[in-house]
Amino acid sequence: MKLLALLLVLPAANIVDDPPMRGYTPASAKIEREWEAKFRAIPEPSRMREAMRRLSARPHHLGSPYGKDNAEWIRAQFASYGFDARIERFDVLFPTPKVRVVELVAPTRFVAKLEEPALKEDPTSNQKSEQLPTYNAYSADGDITAPLVYVNYGVPADYEQLERRGISVKGAIVIARYGGSWRGIKPKVAYEHGAVGALIYSDPKDDGFAEGEAYPAGPYRPKDGVQRGSVLDMPTYPGDPLTPGVGSSPGAKRLDRKDAVTIMKIPVLPISYADAQPLLAALSGPVAPSSWRGGLPITYRIGPGAARVHLKLEFDWKQTPLYNVIATLKGATNPDEWVMRGNHHDGWVNGAEDPISGLIAELEEARALGELVKQGWKPKRTIVYAAWDGEEPSLLGSTEWVEEHMTELRAKGVFYLNSDGNGRGVLNVSGSHSLERFVTEVANDVQDPEARVTVAQRLRAARVVSGAAEARSRSDLRIDAMGSGSDFTPFLQHAGVPTLDASFGGEDGGGIYHSIYDSFYWYTHFSDTSFVYGRALSQVAGTMIMRVASADVLPAEFGNLAETSRRYLTELAALRESTAKEIDELNKQIADGAFAMVNDPRNPLRAPKAQAPAPHINFAPIENASDSLDRAAARFEKAYGALAGSAASSAALAQVNALLRQADQALLIPEGLPKRPWYQHALYAPGFYTGYGVKTMPGVREAIEQKDWVLAEEQVGKLAAALSREGALVSRAAVLLEQATNVRPVP
């Protein structure tokens, strides 16, 4: 009888049910799944290739003729797909260079070339009249001659090394290499330490021949290649420096330039490694520590010494029109709920990889969605596709748009999905952790173009192989926390819209970032040359947009958010512990005279300064708030589990959804983060001293890192309040869902 039972059971076990689809009842999931399958068959690599060719054919930076031309073309494309498409203009401060001089004036003379040569292989590299020169946007004007000091990556830890060697950058020009932080941190920290100018160069160890063959023989940075980029103090606030917090529409009130705190206070210029080598070789002083040494064939020294540099920069500080393209597909039943998708369209020069490789995926998604509409598909919610201008100078287009539409966005915004560059490899997703399950389900539904597995399977395998064994068994894929560096920042960290960012990458290297060599030729020789990962990005992103647009219940899940918060909290406690131990140990060593005893008179090192012992921090408020979020998440999940068998009314679910779309707003700290009120999210922010790199639970974490213990305690309270609000919101959503599905809570 037992054997028979087994036989009877087996066939049933072999019937594979459709996997659950977050936010959908089984019935609506079936319909959604059919439309999504149709959608994913539409995007075509060959169209992406042609779109990239068109959009990267000429330099298209903010304010350029071709940038405006692109915006109009993109608008027309969206319109041709059936979207209601328009251009939304802002006027922003955007300095461009008039004078750029870098010269070594002692002990020998050398004039930096500051020029990326055209290459015969790369047909767009010779468009000299339209290319922006190599520069850092929002550098100060200046004309200085000063000693040169090498500061490694130019992050705060590097200055501790300088101090131990008795080397000051006061009155000096620093030369820092790219890497180790976002570029804007380097001049900011240099300025904090008294430097009067900064050069940033691409070292060939990190970004050049050490990694592989230089362009055009290979994909890596050639000796004259330069990384342009903004040095606006984006971790304080992004967007137009003259209109913090409000849209820079033509009539908006503007700050005086001298009052704009995000504009760099000293002149800064990026240079190539060919230009950097004579400067670095002219330095004397102590040999740089081994972790400071790059790939040039010289002895890296710190300086200062006889080496003096003349740096002269003048900019045209002009107001520039900015053209966002905004395209809308109106929702059938919930037109006042916005499901948004964006990618910027401006590049530093031709920008084939950054941003066109992401934009072409977005365009194909829009085309495919337009096709579905023609076939009768009707998304419940309004879909908004955006192509942002002015991302490169400082997320200008997206930030000004968010600031301009803040009230409406906070009321209607359901989801924002961003992309930027794209390449071959595995899926990278970052964003709101309440969307981890949703991301996992979408990644389970898209095939990887190279491996005969899903995108999710390949990502799990990559994580397992790189040492994260957890990825083998955890039911959901972890997503990364968001720092900054693209247009998601104003949506998540300022407006509190549930947000994701997606791309593929990791397989191809390259060294054309923000140079004239980021071109169609480069991309079609060294990156996603067949555009199959462009298609995969369309499939992932479009599936996400469709799935949010028509969900019965918005696809949030709070168990992963609660677990992730708990992990961050554990990290904070460990950080306090390790910081306290380090301070204790350091103070002991100082008191024992250990540094004096080990000092080498030929290579003297000063003892570090003693530090105040670290007090304990009362983490209990965060613990309690986390507990309440845990309980709320579990209750919500139980109620959600009853959705499938219930006959919940759409009116009842609309009440639930009205709460769910506030899930990240509940996590906002109204007064913002210390020293930067624009950033309000309690869980995610770009680091004040890392730039793009994220700091999670930033208020508390950065206070601990900066050993500001009073501030840390204060920030604990704000973080705990945000987590409590989140717990309360999730609880209310659970209650509404219980009522809608007739679940009675266990008393």
Place this chain on the structure above:
Amino acid sequence: MKLLALLLVLPAANIVDDPPMRGYTPASAKIEREWEAKFRAIPEPSRMREAMRRLSARPHHLGSPYGKDNAEWIRAQFASYGFDARIERFDVLFPTPKVRVVELVAPTRFVAKLEEPALKEDPTSNQKSEQLPTYNAYSADGDITAPLVYVNYGVPADYEQLERRGISVKGAIVIARYGGSWRGIKPKVAYEHGAVGALIYSDPKDDGFAEGEAYPAGPYRPKDGVQRGSVLDMPTYPGDPLTPGVGSSPGAKRLDRKDAVTIMKIPVLPISYADAQPLLAALSGPVAPSSWRGGLPITYRIGPGAARVHLKLEFDWKQTPLYNVIATLKGATNPDEWVMRGNHHDGWVNGAEDPISGLIAELEEARALGELVKQGWKPKRTIVYAAWDGEEPSLLGSTEWVEEHMTELRAKGVFYLNSDGNGRGVLNVSGSHSLERFVTEVANDVQDPEARVTVAQRLRAARVVSGAAEARSRSDLRIDAMGSGSDFTPFLQHAGVPTLDASFGGEDGGGIYHSIYDSFYWYTHFSDTSFVYGRALSQVAGTMIMRVASADVLPAEFGNLAETSRRYLTELAALRESTAKEIDELNKQIADGAFAMVNDPRNPLRAPKAQAPAPHINFAPIENASDSLDRAAARFEKAYGALAGSAASSAALAQVNALLRQADQALLIPEGLPKRPWYQHALYAPGFYTGYGVKTMPGVREAIEQKDWVLAEEQVGKLAAALSREGALVSRAAVLLEQATNVRPVP
């Protein structure tokens, strides 16, 4: 009353007793301390400087005219100090080059210079007619043309990377950089993988301009500098390859050269980075992983490809006379107990740093001891000062001497103290852990020349600052375990004589090792230029020799040995655990197809091979033996503590000493280590795949590392037996000491 009592006690507490002196009763310590203080005042930096000038004036490698001249001069010096000094000759196989050719023959042609140019600043660098050419001693003869493959450091882990890329070295010439292992490992592992030739070069990242200014502007390796050195398979056995285990006296039986397993099977040549660069630049194939990249301004690639190299080497395989200098001061009461001190006198070329900087300290010690004898000092035991020849080719002089005198040495040898090069910085001591307390006490008695503290205090501070907080509170300084690379090896690892090696260093870098630039000019410009650390080495080493020579009880202490053994055992258990986990994880990844899923078709990587799961190992025999050693050490220490108050007879103590000088012999495994019976010490050996680098508890550790689980179990038994013998010896010594001091054990 309480206050009064305190006042009465205070003065007593302020009277500082002399610290204890291991092995001495308070009365004999007082006398010893006076003689030692006199001794330490004698060594003179100016005499060391002149001795270095004389000894490094011309090339003095094994078999050279000036090498013999030096030996005779050293003998005369010892004799002039009052030692009974003689030269003891052996005849050894020592190949020198006749033909050396390295040329790139495809895709372009380049002929390597293989020549270190004379420098006008360095007066001895132009002695071309007497300099040995750049070569690796005991390379095979050969004339081959083959594809070139870059193998990073050429250690086994590097070949795993090659295999994952599908690259074989079969039939190829490998090019490896110096570092990551002893040089002889590189051609040995290459040969094991089927290579037919090997080049070893000095990469400027590890040994050249990246570290600082190249010689003669600074101390670092210039572009044409080459590291000579032996590639005899020293981890199998050192010494004359034709006379393993016996002294190579004129009449000794010799193997046929073809039967000498330690002679390298393929041709090997060291080259400069100037010669290496065109070869490396000619490689194609995959870009080398980032940890493989050096400091040359090229893209490091692995190969193979069109690059083909012609390597032709012919050697003169001649028998060469070897001149050890042996100088003796006869012991007053225990003439048949030998307290030995050695440093080699041969260099690869002028060898100012290696070995003369150590030898001049030894000579000053001998002079100072001679002075003390004139003042009436009478060491109890016989002191033997040795200056070894032929260390560079493969510890020839010391090994042959130890093999020749093995029976007598095992009966009479009490202590061997080695040095080799010396420089500025902290004290480095390695050797028998039963001597840790002794080392600590000596280091407490010598002043550091730069810091106004003792050598011990500075070493503690250096360790604390570099993260070893334990050094603040542990009563004894830890010493390192001994691998190989100098003349201590035959004494400790073959004969089982309690052994130490001492030097100062860590403050100055350099890149003249085994080149013509290791000269008087280099040393007196870039190292211990005032010879104050030479004096400090004399003071440390001479104090050690004197203190062992006249000790009432030999200064062994077994608590530290037991604790150290316990640490090694903990490491072994952790190594088995981590190995087992790695194998499990790897096998899971292979079974899951993870490697296939993550494979990048443009840069394919093969999946590693699955491995047999690691069985558990029964460590209980070692645990039990360690327990017995712990107990024995404690019992010995208790008995030793009663020595001060007792009137133990010297006859009774002689019985204790007879055991103590066998303390390392008890740790010998009679049949030796797997595949290398010459190495017998159960705790210390050079690694079979690291060379100089030590493997502690080598039988078990290397079996685990090589995943030979049957061998690991077998070696556990041998190690446990050795530790048990040690425990029994210490117990017997404790009993004898109890009897001598009338201590009764607790029942």
